[in-house]
Amino acid sequence: MYRYNEFDKAFVASRAAQFRDQIERWQQGSLSEDAFRPLRLQNGWYVQRHAPMLRVAVPYGELSSAQLRVLARVAREYDEPEAEVYRSALDAQRKLGTRRLPTHHAHFTTRTNVQFNWIPLSKAADVMDLLATVDMHGIQTSGNCIRNISCDERAGVAPDEIADPRPFAEIMRQWTTLHPEFAFLPRKFKIAVTGATEDRAATGWHDVGLRLVRDEQGELGFRVTVGGGMGRTPMIGTLMREFLPWRHIMNYIEAVVRVYNQYGRRDNKYKARIKILVKAEGQRFVDEVEEEFRQIVDIDGGPHTIEQAEFERVSRCFIEPPKLDTARVVDTHAPAMLEAAATSTPQLQRWLERNVAPHRDPSLRIVTLSFKRALQAPGDASADQLERVADLVDRFSAGEARVTHTQNVVLPWVHADDLLALWQAANAAGLASANVHLLTDMIACPGGDFCALANARSLPVAQSIMERYQDLDELNDIGEIDLHISGCINSCGHHHSGHIGILGVDKDGAEWYQMTLGGSDGSARSGDARPGKVIGPSFSAQEVPEVIEALIGAYVALREPRGECNETFIETVRRVGLEPFKAAADGVRATTEGTA
Structure with missing residues (x-):
């Protein structure tokens, strides 16, 4: 992974010192609230429903064990509000019949960032100083700028990879950080990049989506889409270039952003x-970008062309980690021991099938640690859990981990003969849920429990579904389903791309939930990226688990065999259409109304 040099370290430390000065002036009253607000946002500090929220950048999802331990320390020592604030929050939530709100937790987001929901602003400067010791910060995790660049969590280790996208993501991160032309865009701007044949980075849903490809001559370049996004008007990105030579990717993004800056609504x-x-400009937008790109390259000389030497310099940071023991003696007994243990332990067998993926090195594996379990919100990780993950990362993954956009953590450097020991250690830590891609491996935003923008709570709904589906045999029989939950139309829970999407809406001051079906993030499991379609009027929170059960019941009745397996949920939806599922959901409403 990329290691900060002395310039990088000095930059982050000076930014933290600058923020400390801004906080002190705000506390003293010499910096007004209006003047302080953009300054704190530029460093990742929001003020949410009950307390401040810090968003920490995790560029392209990579974390070291040292960074995980500092995140654990932030959670343990700082993620606790003043008593009066917490009492007020609990009182507000008790009226809604919700559970106790967790403190001393971090939250992994769908942008692969990490959030904390309870840190008082009086402690903000100390937190930023602490994060800077492990090269972390909140720069450009907020505001109308180019945000954290996300990536395929299997970058550099996936067997289906054409080229490692991380060097490009890092070069673009450095280029966009505090770039004046990108600092005051009409709205926030998100880039995703992948180097694999399967799109695990959901590139079609981003403002700019980049996929590494090779042309007929074998030359490396990017397939570029622009204009994807969720929110009130979900759209899939428009194809701009089938092939753009890799050296010009920053010149092309500059052309895109210049056109956006010039014509975007403010x-x-x-x-x-x-x-x-x-969408509004269609081909005119494409033509404007191409003309701007021509001028940047032909007239300005392509000032942001990536030179081979620079690419090689950054690429050297993304080799196998020094702690990876490639010369270790292979344990010839390990495969037999693992097979015997899996035969006698169904939990382990399920975990090997669900949470373990092939690696480009046949002696290694990619392992997902799932945080999705009963009584824990999707994406949440306690201070203790973060430390346990750090221990597992050091012991089994050469000190490196990845955050996924599905709110889990991946260990990318696991030796195949360590799988049994890793499962035993992860199971003991409560991090071995064998549910990856199953119904309970859901995505959920913090929702109305924390977010001031939310219309409804996401986490209690997620918990009620989680508690209903705890039988792994039942989950495996149902098969792969992407369930995504958002507390408002801003879509931080990516409900548009869920096979089943749940959107919190406000109806006369009460929380209701709208259901969508048939969405896709663009992965191989789901097909081309597309938004789900609404299947009718909204449901109450109490009805949602019953609706999910009715939808799954309809699927089980309608699915067809596919060889030794069954047709998946999304395949059935696309084959038979929405009407049978809409009827099943409407049946829940009719039953509820009849009971009432």
């Missing part, structure tokens, strides 16, 4: 995302 934030401009 009078209405709901119409300010680049997707609105792309």
Whole structure:
């Protein structure tokens, strides 16, 4: 993974010192609230429903064990509000009949960042100083700028990879950080990049989606889409270039952003995302970008062309980690021991099938640690869990981990003969849920429990579904389903891309939930990226688990065999259409109304 040099370290430390000075001036009253607000946002500090929220950047999802331990320390020592604030929050939640709100937790987001929900602003400067000791910060995790660049969590280790996208993501991260032309865009701007044949980075749903490809001559370049996004108007990115030589990727992004800066709406934030401009202008937008790109390259000389020497310099940071013992003696007894243990332990067998993936090195594996279990919100990790993950990362993955956009953690450097020991250790730590890609491996935003923008709570709904589906045999029989939950139309829970999407809506001051079916993030399991379709009026929180059960019941009745397996949920939805599922959901409403 990329290691900060002395310039990087000094930059982050000076930024933390600058923020400390800004906080002190705000506390003293010499910096007004209006003046302080953009400064704290530029460092990742929001003020949410009950307390401040810090968003920490995790560029392209990579974390070291040292960084995990500092995140654990932040959770343990700082993620606790003042008593009066917490009492007020609990009182508000008790009226809604919810559970106790967790403190001393981190939350993994769908942008692969890490959030903390309870840190008082009076402690913010100390937290930023602590994060800086392990090269972490909140720069550009907020505001109308180019945000954290996300990536395939299997980058550099996937067997289906054409080229490692991380060097490009890192070069673009350095280039976009505090770049004046990218700092005051009409709205926030998100880039995703992948180097694999399977799109595990959901590139079609981003403002700019980049996929590494090779042309007929074997030359490396990017397939570029622009204008994807969720929110009020979900759209899949428009194809701009089938092939762009890799050296020009930053020149091309600059052309895209310049056109966006020139023509993007600034009078209405709901119409300010680049997707609105792309849809409104169509081919004219493509032509404007191409002309701007021509001028940047032909007239300005392509000032942001990536030189071979620079690419090689950054690429050297993304080799096998020094702690990876490639010369270790292979344990010839390990495969037989693992097979015997899996035969006698169904839990282990399920975990090997669900949570373990092939690696480009046949002696290694990619392992997912799932945080999705009963009584824990999707994406949440306690301070203790973060430390346990750090221990597992050091012991089994050469000190490196990845955060996924599905809110789990991946260990990318696991020796095949360590799988049994890893499962035993992860199971003891409560991190061996064998549910990857199953119904309970759901995505959920923090929702109304924390977020000031939310119309409804996501986490209690997620918990009620989680508690209903705890039988792994039942989950495996149901098969793969992407369930995504958002507390409002901003779609931080990616409900648009869920096979089943749940959206919290406000109806006369009460929490209700709208259901969508047939969405896809663009992965091989789901097919081309597309938004789900609404299947009718909204449901109450109490009805949602019954609706999910009815939808799954309809699927089980309608699915067809596919060899030794069954047709998946999304395949059935696309084959038979929405009507049978809409009827099943409507049956829940009719039953509820009849009971009432």
